[in-house]
Amino acid sequence: MIRFVCVWAAVCAWAARAGGQPPADPPPPEAPAAAPAAPKFDITWDNGLFFRTKDKDYVVHLGGVAQYDAVWYSAPAALQLFPGGLGRFEDGATPRRLRLISEGTIARDYDFKLEFEFANGIGPAGAAPTPANIFFTPAPLDVWVTVKDVPLVGNVRVGNQKEWFSLEHLNSGRLLEFIERSYLFDATQPSAFNNGRTPGVSVFRTWLDDRVFTGFGAYKNMSNTFGFGSGDGEYALTGRLTGLPVYRPDDKVLVHVGGAFSYRDPVGGQVRVRARSNLRSSPLPLTNPVVDTGLLSADSQTLFNLEAAAVCGPVTLQGEYLASVADGVRVGGRELGSIPFQGFYAEGLVFLTGESRTWNTETATFNRVIPKRNFSFRECGPGAVELAARVSGLDLTRDGVFGGRVRSVTLGVNWYWNPNVRVQANYDYAYRDESANPAVKGAVHAFGTRLALDF
Secondary structure, three states: OHHHHHHHHHHHHHHHHOOOOOOOOOOOOOOOOOOOOOOOOEEEEOOOEEEEOOOOOOEEEEEEEEEEEEEEEEOOHHHHHOOOOOOOOOOEEEEEEEEEEEEEEEOOOEEEEEEEEOOOEEOOOOOOOOOOOOEEOOEEEEEEEEEEEEOOOEEEEEEEEOOOOOHHHHOOHHHOOOOOOOHHHHHOOOOOOOOOOEEEEEEEEEEOOOOEEEEEEEEEOOOOOOOOOOOOOOEEEEEEEEEEEEEEHHHOEEEEEEEEEEEEOOHHHEEOOEEEOOOOOOOHHHOOEEEEOOOEEOOEEEEEEEEEEEEEOOEEEEEEEEEEEEEEEEEOOEEEEEEEEEEEEEEEEEEOOOOOOOEEOOOOEEOOOOOOOOOEOOOOEOOEEEEEEEEEEEEEEEOOEEEEEEEEEEEEEEEEEEOOEEEEEEEEEEEEEEEOOOOOOEEEEEEEEEEEEEO
């Protein structure tokens, strides 16, 4: 024992002379840092199912859309069956929109939206579509992320999105005042329909206390419903500028004016301007256009749009003008140069039950209609009843291109049972002429109904 003590003392003395310290017990391990608490959500119903944190830094809305239409037609045989005719107008019923939606805010600074369509009719490649060979598949609509509060530009949106063009287009398809948008929406689509969305990057913001809106984007011009495009070039540059010279929301009065511009490199070097009927009884591949230029070889396409709207209490007035200019057009080896096509619509709406349409200043579009009293047998509520009338037209016959001309009058009744359910009925009279075959002309009478649910 004495020998061990002496050895240990010698070791300690040597360590002290060397400036070291005798070995010590290792420190106890630190406790792991606590993980940040997951945000706690409150579940609420705000015309849809919402999950929100108290500070609203995190918000998730889970929703859906279901619209079911039934349509009846009457049209002369010459318009349908003569050479160059439009094809048969057949009565029918169809799910117009079936959609699932998730949207919201993440960490305050990021908005997102995921919306998928399940009522897209897809036909076989290279074959005429028939009811037997149409199938349905989910297709992306809005699939984007928006970064908010970016210096100078305001918001930056990346993904599949609506381009900043046309009030009628930017108003949600869930909340349309007629069963279908006017001919102008179809006339702005590429050579094949793409559900009104294209992949790209856009910036948008408001100015002067939300009285002025600006939006601009660069997009991949594409002609399919699945959110992708491939091809050399084939881009689009689109911008929108709007203002509210009169805005008195407490008095239910507003005046909106604006315009938009889009320069487009055609998909596959081809431009096609066409439009479907204002009422439709079947999915897209089975829906015949009422006017159609066919595929035109062209160097570029430029779109111009003017829009205006006014609200005074229960009355709403709205209208737009569209010019679509195809440049460097070639048909059958002939150089036709620049060919302008044009269209318009003007509409008036009035609530018989006293409601008034309200405005979203962040996007320069209309909001959802909220009835003063929901329709209810138990509480004797009437819901909201709105009368609607629209005149519209599209002229696609010009300078050697015989796409036809159509003029229409649409009358409608909208009955909002509550903010999420409504019934619509439309009567549409459309007169079509100016075809390559002068005998292909006449009036199409159509009556349609819709039961719509969205939340």
